[in-house]
Amino acid sequence: MRASDKAYAALREDIIEWRLLPGAVLAEVEQSERLGISRTPLREALSRLTAEGLTTTAGGRGVVVTDISLADIDELFELRETLEGRAAALAAERGDATTFEKLRDELLKAPELIGADDPARHDYYGLVGRLDAAIDAAISNSYLVQAMRSLRVHLVRVRRLAADDAERLTAAAAEHAAIAEAIAAGNPRLAEAATTLHLHRSLSHVKATHIPH
Template sequence: MAGISDWRRISVGRPLEPVRLDEYRPLREIVFDTLRQAIISGDLAPGERLMEVQLAEELGVSRTPVREAIRQLEQEGLVELVPRKGAYVTDISMSDLADVFEIRYALEGLAARLAAERATEEQIRELEDLLEKIDETIEAGDFRRVVELDTQFHELLYAASGNQQLQGILSQLRKQVHRFRLQSLAKPGRMAIALKEHRAIVDAVARRELQAAKERSQEHIQSAAQAYMKAGDSR
């Protein structure tokens, strides 16, 4: 319960990461973060019903923080509340997916171009170091860790653009399609292709080649869009 440090596991038909309950964060916030991460990671699949009683029991909490979390997830568009039926994880259509990537194509190119102009030497080194970590993780076959590092790479690239508004917009767009990322990267050879594309972007940024950075980033988004669409079609 709130105020007590504990490790518990939520298992709604599949194993999820342990949840830490302690006195430093509100219980409703912990429950929200846990369910949100489960949705965007795909552990709670599109169309899956969220049962308050079951979730509360498995988390070891009352139904109140679960109910509050579900309402907050609805506000983010991750959950739909259907009258007389309950709460369900929302889906994303292929049309919506295409729309997101159309916007990302333009904005990711802009972010990379700005990064080539504004990135500090330290940020460039961090990007290069991150690529090495991704390479090692691919070799280890840890798909979920690759997804986490891929997120870090893009967030660092956005930060290197020096435009906080652009960073926020792109981060939100990526969250909308995050649930397909593990599926898309799990396709044979996709991780290696993405890593090669990332290296091309960083090389252009390091050389301060603005147009090349933009083009390499947009090529990566086109490639990623194709992989995402295939992952979406295979659900």
């Protein structure tokens, strides 16, 4: 793995996990020494982070970690609703039914995973990730997939702000199952509606349990 990739992954992780808080200045020499690499690959990593919107160049003062305000969260979900709603509709038109039927069945059994003692709920998040991947594959539109992928980075960051209690996750699993069900049934409008519903509930939850930083 290239040094610039390592630096990119490390910084991205630090920002998403809120170990590097908004406003933190990422000075080149400081970070390059911390990560044990030179400035050149670090600069490339910072460029990528800035292109993604996780950092921004603060004229002459280095790059700083971007903030996420409540307004940003609203904007984020507005775009998310647009993209994922359409994605779900397209998946319903083009996707393979059996794939999404299996995912639906797994999602209906998800409460068992959520109840387990794994605090990170890796299995459940992996399952949701597989649903996302299945939708991505079904729509076969690289530009749309790319747009959603760039959104997910910010969404993971936002999710870390909210308290992922078992109650909400159980409800979310049912909502995801509804989406998978609609896609499997080949019903685009239903799939879009289910996605809209899920995202509104998700946004409400985030705003309700939002931890100010």
